[in-house]
Amino acid sequence: MLPFSRVTIIGLGLIGSSLCRAIRDHMPTVRVTGYDADPQVRQIARAIDLADDVTDTAGASVTDADLVILCVPVRAMGAAAADIAQDLPAEAIISDVGSCKVDVLAQLNAALPGRCIIPAHPVAGTENSGPEAGFASLFHGRWCIVTPPADADPAAVERVAELWRRVGAEVERMDPPHHDLVLAVTSHLPHLIAYTIVGTASDLEDVTQSEVIKYSAGGFRDFTRIAASDPTMWRDVFLANKDAVLEMLQRFSEDLSALQRAIRWNDGDALFNLFTRTRAIRRSIIEQGQDDAKPDFGRSH
């Protein structure tokens, strides 16, 4: 028994287009409708046959949906929800894929009062953007965190969870504030740090940008991947999850200062102890199937 029969995906970027493909691959009888505010994206979506139908207005995309998933930048969720409010069937469930949940839930509640809102967040992605960057297996073996409001209908929560399991994800449930704290450290802070270091490296006077690029295999290139992620999406994440991001950033800065001091005072033991501890975390991530066991992420040599 399929959890939904008519799913609408609004926002056809990396995640939205991957979801279209994944639903059509794993649940071929589900009717998938797509919409994107950008006419050029809609045109590409039609050309590459992302959905059974790509509509020219947001309203037209939801008229017979039993599930609508918003896949737009987190600060655009409220406007995207307002755009469909008039046409949304009474029984439809609204979900999203945003990377911060407290702020998004507030936006959706404001735009769609009284509706069945079950936010979710698939912890998956690549550094590429746009409708052509998506692929059906993006969610395989990744976690999807469902963050329903406290009073959500359990049956609706289970239907959304089942959709994600069908496309290959493992599902976990969290309350929205805890989700935002966990993701601040596992995703938002890493992106912020990566963006910063790539910026720092490209602003030097004594070392040229071409030298930075040429010798990036010494470690720098690992950071450039997530620093190539979608700028609009990430601007929104940092502003929408401001408190948790600033809290994690403060802790990181303190730890970095301690390390800076250890280097300045030649405290080799402090460095060695930290560097030994961090090795164990990598091992656990690989053991739990959350990264490739092959050296160098399995890059070709």
Next chain:
Amino acid sequence: MLPFSRVTIIGLGLIGSSLCRAIRDHMPTVRVTGYDADPQVRQIARAIDLADDVTDTAGASVTDADLVILCVPVRAMGAAAADIAQDLPAEAIISDVGSCKVDVLAQLNAALPGRCIIPAHPVAGTENSGPEAGFASLFHGRWCIVTPPADADPAAVERVAELWRRVGAEVERMDPPHHDLVLAVTSHLPHLIAYTIVGTASDLEDVTQSEVIKYSAGGFRDFTRIAASDPTMWRDVFLANKDAVLEMLQRFSEDLSALQRAIRWNDGDALFNLFTRTRAIRRSIIEQGQDDAKPDFGRSH
């Protein structure tokens, strides 16, 4: 015409063992002798047939060498050089693979006064360590930076450069202080930041370590790879290249503070502009063959 006929590799970790394999693959008539201060590493090296001969003393490994390459942690270079001083043939060239060159050159000059010292640094590696982690193609398409002292014999510099070209590397020449500045930003700072963030994430109270591991695909896992690198090697790098590392760290911290302020004051434009700029750097790295063009480093999905 081969640049050398009897090469000794001292230190049989990731780089030393890769070099043994690469020389035997690309120059099968060169006699390769290996030595490691750790008897267990010597035993493994013999069992996996890393070299034509693995000796039980450092002195015995160099008696007929025309090139000796020290592949030990950078602060162990002086002691490793002193160990071979008595047995080193007068004509032999000494080189190394260390990640900082000013400090290493000073150590080698002190331990081996008047000898022909041509330091070099292959910008290549993985997060794995030890004799079994090495592989022959590690240097293919990577840069090797040769940093001879100002008065070095040009013929000796060319022979060392040719050895690296033969194992697949592209060779560039730099003066030691500039090398240390370039590597501080392309390699040392990224490792320091990665070690720090992995430490920060594992020290939280409100988010458990198992949650950090579970949801690491949101970006965090990218940092854990280089934070799993050899602790001794990296402790030594930060202490031996202290001034350049502290300088880069200072710049990074200033840039991070600026970003923190932008988040606190909702300056979305500042964030968006930086995030757009950093995308271009990634593109250049891929265009120049210094990283995999496949999304997500080519990880399997």
